[in-house]
Amino acid sequence: MIQTSLANLIVFNLVIVLGALAVIWAGKVWAERRRERSRTRHQVVCAVCGHVFEDAARRDTVVTCPGCGRLVERQALMDL
Ligand SMILES: [Zn+2]
Numbered sequence: 001m002i003q004t005s006l007a008n009l010i011v012f013n014l015v016i017v018l019g020a021l022a023v024i025w026a027g028k029v030w031a032e033r034r035r036e037r038s039r040t041r042h043q044v045v046c047a048v049c050g051h052v053f054e055d056a057a058r059r060d061t062v063v064t065c066p067g068c069g070r071l072v073e074r075q076a077l078m079d080l
Contacts, residue, residue: 042054042055042056043055044063044065044072044074044075045072045075046065046067046068046070046072047072047073047075048065048068048070048072049065049067049068049070051065051066051067051068053065053066053067055074060074061073061074062074
């Protein structure tokens with residue numbers, strides 16, 4: 001039988017609970033970032049007029065903006 005005090009038992013349980021909460025929180029943040037990245041993967045923002053549109057075809061790095069009709073270079077969206 002392991003001899004321990006009540007204070008050590010409380011600290012040990014607190015460390016386990018907080019560690020589990022940290023792991024769950026990190027997993028949720030990771031899943032949220034992954035979901036956001038997959039949602040905005042095909043979005044393109046026009047640098048000329050600011051129009052946001054979807055372009056699922058990832059063939060070209062330059063696409064035509066449906067808002068203003070100009071050629072737009074595909075760039076990664078920044079998180080705000
Ligand atoms: Zn445009």
